[in-house]
Amino acid sequence: MNNLLEIKHLQKQFPQKNNKLFRKKEYFTALDDVNLEIKKGEILGLVGESGSGKSTLGRMIMGLTSSSSGSIKYNGEEISQLTDKEKIPYYLKMQMIFQDSTSSLNPRKTIGEQITAPMLRLGVVSSKQEAEKESIELLKKVGLKSEHIYRYPHEFSGGQRQRIGIARALALKPEFLVLDEPTSALDVSIQAQILNLLLDIQEEFNLTYLFIGHNLSVIKFFCHRVAVLYKGKIVEIAKSDELYSKPFHPISNMLLKSVLKLERQEESSNLEETLESTDMHTGCSFSGKCNYASAKCYESHPQTTIQYYSGIERSYACYHPLNQETKELEVVFP
Numbered sequence: 211m212n213n214l215l216e217i218k219h220l221q222k223q224f225p226q227k228n229n230k231l232f233r234k235k236e237y238f239t240a241l242d243d244v245n246l247e248i249k250k251g252e253i254l255g256l257v258g259e260s261g262s263g264k265s266t267l268g269r270m271i272m273g274l275t276s277s278s279s280g281s282i283k284y285n286g287e288e289i290s291q292l293t294d295k296e297k298i299p300y301y302l303k304m305q306m307i308f309q310d311s312t313s314s315l316n317p318r319k320t321i322g323e324q325i326t327a328p329m330l331r332l333g334v335v336s337s338k339q340e341a342e343k344e345s346i347e348l349l350k351k352v353g354l355k356s357e358h359i360y361r362y363p364h365e366f367s368g369g370q371r372q373r374i375g376i377a378r379a380l381a382l383k384p385e386f387l388v389l390d391e392p393t394s395a396l397d398v399s400i401q402a403q404i405l406n407l408l409l410d411i412q413e414e415f416n417l418t419y420l421f422i423g424h425n426l427s428v429i430k431f432f433c434h435r436v437a438v439l440y441k442g443k444i445v446e447i448a449k450s451d452e453l454y455s456k457p458f459h460p461i462s463n464m465l466l467k468s469v470l471k472l473e474r475q476e477e478s479s480n481l482e483e484t485l486e487s488t489d490m491h492t493g494c495s496f497s498g499k500c501n502y503a504s505a506k507c508y509e510s511h512p513q514t515t516i517q518y519y520s521g522i523e524r525s526y527a528c529y530h531p532l533n534q535e536t537k538e539l540e541v542v543f544p
């Protein structure tokens with residue numbers, strides 16, 4: 211399978227408020243040396259606690275947030291440094307679906323107008339009639355009715371608005387979707403319906419997904435492979451079932467056990483502490499919380515190791531990986 215997306219050494223630093231005393235600009239590292247590949251037709255999961263950098267990575271792939279350094283290649287083409295004009299062809303190929311579609315829908319315009327406008331603007335269809343016909347087809351595809359094109363966003367439930375968001379993304383006939391926690395804002399009973407819809411669409415249009423989430427049971431059911439992000443670093447990548455049954459990284463293990471439950475509020479009040487632990491501390495950023503940490507975990511961050519475990523590739527950045535009880539490990543490169 212070919213790679214649709216290749217991310218190498220991607221870095222994102224957000225400027226912090228100026229430190230008035232020293233007049234020195236300070237930066238917060240939201241993503242640190244991210245390396246990731248997404249194959250054509252693959253559903254890659256991206257998990258991590260809140261604030262780990264998942265949305266930032268999704269937005270950088272979509273060209274909504276600039277990168278500080280590193281490379282993002284789409285179908286072999288570098289896309290991380292494009293001008294607004296150069297980005298236009300990628301609007302057709304790449305779309306993003308957010309946690310809550312309400313914010314991306316205009317409350318004053320009908321659903322029909324909102325689905326047809328980008329189709330006409332970007333030349334996906336040649337006439338208004340064609341755009342309308344297509345938008346009705348799309349609404350039916352996502353489980354809505356043709357008469358819904360005349361309605362306004364507030365007339366729909368959260369689940370229906372998410373379906374509208376999906377229809378609107380599909381209108382431009384994309385190849386790749388970033389799904390940023392697409393069901394987190396929905397009732398549990400509706401979540402499965404939307405996930406099933408996304409799976410059907412992926413299969414029908416042979417789409418490639420980056421699926422951002424924090425619920426690992428959803429990830430296991432939905433994704434082919436999973437990347438685990440912690441404080442801006444990818445700490446493990448594995449096939450979903452492998453990660454689920456044999457996590458190598460203590461962070462993956464903890465996420466699986468839902469031990470890591472950082473509340474958003476708590477996190478923002480601890481921002482200075484987070485800054486210090488990611489930027490000043492040279493070792494593994496998890497060492498202070500990890501039951502397995504040794505002296506070297508505090509001294510340097512472990513390199514990503516790729517190993518074959520019973521013929522299956524495992525990739526992780528940890529000095530003390532779990533679940534390696536058998537001796538079948540073959541180190542490919544340290």
Ligand SMILES: Nc1ncnc2c1ncn2[C@@H]1O[C@H](COP(=O)(O)OP(=O)(O)O)[C@@H](O)[C@H]1O
Nearest residue numbers: 224225240258259260261262263264265266267
């Ligand atoms: N525009 C921004 N300016 C400054 N800091 C930001 C900005 N966007 C995100 N961040 C910070 O980057 C970190 C990662 O955020 P985000 O990617 O939203 O995490 P996640 O989606 O995993 O919850 C957080 O600490 C957040 O505060």
Ligand SMILES: [Mg+2]
Nearest residue numbers: 264265266390
């Ligand atoms: Mg997010």
